[in-house]
Amino acid sequence: MPATPSPAVEDIVEALRARGARVTTPRRLLVECLVRAGGHRTAEELAAEVRSAAPDVHLSTIYRNLEELEHLGVVSHAHLGHGPAMYHLATATHAHLVCRGCGAELEAGPELFADLAREAMARFGFQVEPYHFAVVGSCERCRRALGSDPVP
Amino acid sequence: MPATPSPAVEDIVEALRARGARVTTPRRLLVECLVRAGGHRTAEELAAEVRSAAPDVHLSTIYRNLEELEHLGVVSHAHLGHGPAMYHLATATHAHLVCRGCGAELEAGPELFADLAREAMARFGFQVEPYHFAVVGSCERCRRALGSDPVP
DNA sequence: GTAAGTGCAAATGATTTGCAGATGT
């Protein structure tokens, strides 16, 4: 009973079918969750959301489908810290600044990495994808709280 | 029987003692390994090296000591991919570019992140430590091999 | 002597895998 089948959902389902993959209930529900979520979710969170519509869907099914969708290029995942990976639509890709002190996450667009990307390409022929891992550091508040780092 | 007690080892051992920590055999051996290694090592690799001198040292002891040394500021660790964490002396800190295709690692100095760091500070008051996670991307060879990415 | 450190075994958390049965096409 999902109210409004988002257009994006149909596009993705279509891509799955085109690939010869089958469109099953758990798979469709997962895609709907990802589209509805917008931002990033852990596999466990996605499983919980999917289960609210189909209680028997197993975590391993979520992982298998996320992997499938990742191969398809529809989904990607990022590691924001020591916890579980975060999954999101490839279209919602963005970099993260994560504070080591309080865990706060800041989102940043690709511009932040423009210079880094250019340098890496010029010096190493290396094409940066700055989205897979977070950039760790400390936010203003935490630096003040600790007071240990004399800001350069 | 370690041949030449590196000066750095003694400095670190001294710092441990100053902190009230005890200087045990596994601890001293671990510090020696880290100094000798220069580059990064997994906990498992360090355990293997330590065991060649003291066979009963347990992995958990290695982890506990790495944590201790990290609190002391002597050691830090980085995540270069989906495998285990890499540990190294804090003085040997550097950023990594890891190729998603072939796993090749390139080391880069802090200059690569100068612009990113400045921007993050200016825009978010966020102090970047670009060493905890690798920067993922693809090296020239892999991009050519796949041929899929028309380089911009 | 005594608290910090150690070895071991068992727990944890995230993710993966093998397999028998269910299901989309």
Next chain:
DNA sequence: ACATCTGCAAATCATTTGCACTTAC
């Protein structure tokens, strides 16, 4: 029909923790 998917249980991998025993100081 038949391969693909799924649910489940068990395995794996990196890391952590509880506990009784050692050891540095």
